[in-house]
Structure formats: C-alpha cells, structure tokens
Amino acid sequence: MKVHHVGYLVKSISKAKQKFQKLGYYVEHDAMYDESRNIDICFLRNGNERIELVAPKNSGDSPIVALAKKIGNAPYHICYECEDIAKSVDQMVNEDGYMVIQELQPAPAIQNQLVAFLYNVDIGLVELVEIKMEEKK
C-alpha cells in the first residue's frame, strides 16, 4: 500500500509547523478543526512526503488525548492509500488481525475522503484513506 501521510501528534500546530518549514516542508492544507475527532489538523509536504500535524483538544478520555499525554510530540500513525476502503478494512480485520477503532467516516481535512483507523498489537495504529484511481491521476 502506498503511504499517504505520517500522522504526527503535536501540542502546538503553529510551533510544529514553523520547525517543519525549516526542515523543508511547505503547507499543503493549513490548520483546520476536525469536529468529529475534536482535533486541529494541518498537512505539510516535502517532495513526495506528507505529514499530518494533529493537535488534540485536551478534553475527555479519548485515545488520542491519552496518547498525547503519554508520548508528547511524536509520530503516531502511518496512513495508507487504498481504492476500496470497505474491502481493505474487511481484509485487514478478518485476515490480518486488525481491530477497527474508528469506523469509516469522511475526513474534512482530506477533501472528505473516507478514512478508518485500525489497531494491531504488533504495529500499533494504522489509518486507511480511500483514494480512487481517477483521483490519483
């Protein structure tokens, strides 16, 4: 599967963005609030590499808030592209031992493409994003 982006947990989008810009990244989609996940998101690019900065709002007992408290500013998931997300999720759950921790939903920061989060005890968190063939061209 092709990597779409690396998810990077940060406390401050603006501070992290400045540091990544000095490393050669540019802003692909500026910071926006994702209400369904209660996080701020910003996408950065550096050549073919893409980073998703994620700053959770510190409220409630969500896995991402707990993770942020535990690891601080650090990468925490890799997102992979697939053409049929329902089929890929089904295959990963039933054949490869993944568990769905966030069901399919549109991601406002990626043009409302469908995304899902899965977990496997051996490799941790994985995100899938549905990118149709015609959208890749």
Next chain:
Amino acid sequence: MTTLEKLQEIFRDVFADEALVLNDATDSSDIEAWDSLAHIRLMSVVEQEFGVKFSFKELSEMKNVGALVECIEKKL
C-alpha cells in the same frame, strides 16, 4: 482455565501488575492505567489470545470485566 482466569493473566501482562485480581465488576475505575488507549491495546490482545473478533460497537460498550467475559463466551 476459566475465561475470567485467562483474562486475569492477560490483564496482568498488559498492565504489568502480577497482583491484579479481576472479578465481574472490575472496570476501568479500578485500574489506574486502564484508559481509553490501554483499552485498545487490551482488547487487541484479548482478541488475539481468545481467537475472537469484537465489533466497533462491542468495543465501545464493554463497561466491565463481566461484560467482557459474557461477550467472549458468546463467541467461543
């Protein structure tokens, strides 16, 4: 070994606490490290060890060990 005994072994391993004792009423308020993040890891290990699959709904609705035992036994 009963489901509860096997679960106790898993909980002891996941939470690195050999003194941990489970009963049906044990929930996340009884184990300090059992937050939403630990819940994901715990359920993933439980799936692997028992050879069962939990739906997203089951994962979010299991409130205590008794409910977990019941859910596992229905699937075995």
